[in-house]
Amino acid sequence: MSLINRLETSAADFDARLGTLLDREDAASLAIEERVREIVASVRRDGDAAVLDLTRSLDRIRCDSVAELEVPAERLRSALENLSPAPRRALEFAERRIRRYAEQQKESGWLSEDEFGNQLGQRVTPLDRVGVYVPGGRAAYPSSVLMNIVPARVAGVGEIIMVVPAPDGIINDLVLAAAALAGVDRVFTVGGAQAVAALAFGTDTIPPVDKIVGPGNAYVAGAKRQVFGRVGIDSIAGPSEVAIYTDGSLDPDWAALDLFAQAEHDELAQSILICPDTAYLDRVEAAMERLIADMPRAEIIRASLQGRGALIQCRDQAEGLSVVNRIAPEHLELAVAEPEALLPEVRHAGAIFMGHHSPEAFGDYCAGPNHVLPTSGTARFSSPLGVYDFQKRSSIIHCSQRGGQALAGPARALAEAEGLDAHARSAAVRGEPE
Incomplete structure (x- = not known):
């Protein structure tokens, strides 16, 4: 049995197969x-x-x-x-x-x-x-x-x-x-x-x-x-995820280890690599087969990769980044020589690791940004844990006499339109000269 799933965006069943891999529903x-x-x-x-x-x-x-x-x-x-x-x-x-x-x-x-x-x-x-x-x-x-x-x-x-x-x-x-x-x-x-x-x-x-x-x-x-x-x-955390987009310039052994690093969390973790180059994906798969024997958590890695992992061949960079945005991964590695050029095209990702020397593992421990990140596609609307999650905001409204008179008319009109008479009167008395 192959160590990891192989998908092609040009295949007729690609959407269905990717959808199955991304299905986060648990039967239990x-x-x-x-x-x-x-x-x-x-x-x-x-x-x-x-x-x-x-x-x-x-x-x-x-x-x-x-x-x-x-x-x-x-x-x-x-x-x-x-x-x-x-x-x-x-x-x-x-x-x-x-x-x-x-x-x-x-x-x-x-x-x-x-x-x-x-x-x-x-x-x-x-x-x-x-x-x-x-x-x-x-x-x-x-x-x-x-x-x-x-x-x-x-x-x-x-x-x-x-x-x-x-x-x-x-x-x-x-x-x-x-x-x-x-x-x-x-x-x-x-x-x-x-x-x-x-x-x-x-x-x-x-x-x-x-x-x-x-x-x-x-x-x-x-x-x-x-x-x-x-x-x-903070959030409802699901299994950990990584998506790697590369143009084929990332060392295949490095790519394999980055995929393993996510897969070793548990059997439900997800590791996906996306690249337009089929020959490169072959080299990554060969590296994975060679390196897996040295992994102490090899059994967990195998289960994760076979169940939810994938090497995806895309037609080009634009399509590859479109797949990234569909996944909305917790972690995204842009493993290319000039990642800054790709960044504007990324809309959904919890944390973005730029270039060949920024593995997701650094983010887990000591890079500095928080490793508590949106999972299960929630990067479409959620953000990493941060100081702002431990602060709350209160609005301040302090009207002067002149300011209260200026707001009274519009507030009264809107309150009357909504049929809220006490609101209208509360506003109106502030508009009267003292």
């Missing part, structure tokens, strides 16, 4: 949604008792209270202080770059005065309390800790609560070190839909938050979907 989603609904309702009703029961049964943690699931601040500090030099330097390097990038995103308020002497403007304030979900279990993601907490800190969020599953009571010290470095306030070893519900509704021990951010599995995504409205959320 309805069953998951129902189970998540039960968990959310249980936590909302029973609070700490439900969180404790679910954590005991699902994560096999022995404890008598939710308070025991909070990681002491001293343990966070100790994890950072005792970290080996190399990973600590890497964490600090990444944190500095993420913070520096985030500081460029911070918004501030403004005021202006119109021709009637009215002051109009906008006030920007940070959220009071934010919940950050960090995946745990099979893998540790200190990079996710930094990417979610640092911009919240830059925004000025008052309190940051982190939740992370710790199956069998085991939690990665690198994750705790990253939390300490980023400046988290409290950490609870609670995961899954129950953690999301606890953050949304609050319990006697876990305080309710204003917004929940951070990736997780299908249960976490389902819970975020169900509590949205009670709290804000």
Whole structure:
């Protein structure tokens, strides 16, 4: 069986085959949604008792209270202080770059005065309390800790609560070190839909938050979907994706490794390479077949590439970029000699990696821009996580006497047209001389 699917845009069945690859519906989603609904309702009703029961049964943690699931601040500090030099330097390097990038995103308020002497403007304030979900279990993601907490800190969020599953009571010290470095306030070893519900509704021990951010599995995504409205959320994250457009100038081994890097996340991750040159695609496929044997996660990579990966031959650059926009990928690599020339044609992508020396892996860890990105085609209308996600805006309207008189007539007329008499009268009295 071939390692990866081959598609041609000129083929009669191309649209159908690409559509199948991009179909993000999961056959198990309805069953998951129902189970998540039960968990959310249980936590909302029973609070700490439900969180404790679910954590005991699902994560096999022995404890008598939710308070025991909070990681002491001293343990966070100790994890950072005792970290080996190399990973600590890497964490600090990444944190500095993420913070520096985030500081460029911070918004501030403004005021202006119109021709009637009215002051109009906008006030920007940070959220009071934010919940950050960090995946745990099979893998540790200190990079996710930094990417979610640092911009919240830059925004000025008052309190940051982190939740992370710790199956069998085991939690990665690198994750705790990253939390300490980023400046988290409290950490609870609670995961899954129950953690999301606890953050949304609050319990006697876990305080309710204003917004929940951070990736997780299908249960976490389902819970975020169900509590949205009670709290804000960043997005409903799906499997990770990369699309690479190249003219054939990217080293085939590099292309293969970039595709592998995305595929090794999990079996549902998606890796797609688009190029007009058939011979080049053959070389990339040969490189993949040769390099796969050296990959520790080869089984996961194979499943991902065979299930959702593709090498796509397009007719030309314009058609290739049209396919990119149809995919609206989470990550896009423009692996050409002059990527700036192609950038105006890209309408939909979460993060764009320019040229041969900007692999998506840099974005995952330490380039600086956030790696929490829109997935499943939502780059058509969504943006990367940023400082702006932890700020809110209030409009400011301060009318002078002359300004109020100027607005009164039009406001009254529009209110009367809508049949809202109290609105009309409220406006009208401001138009009368004092």
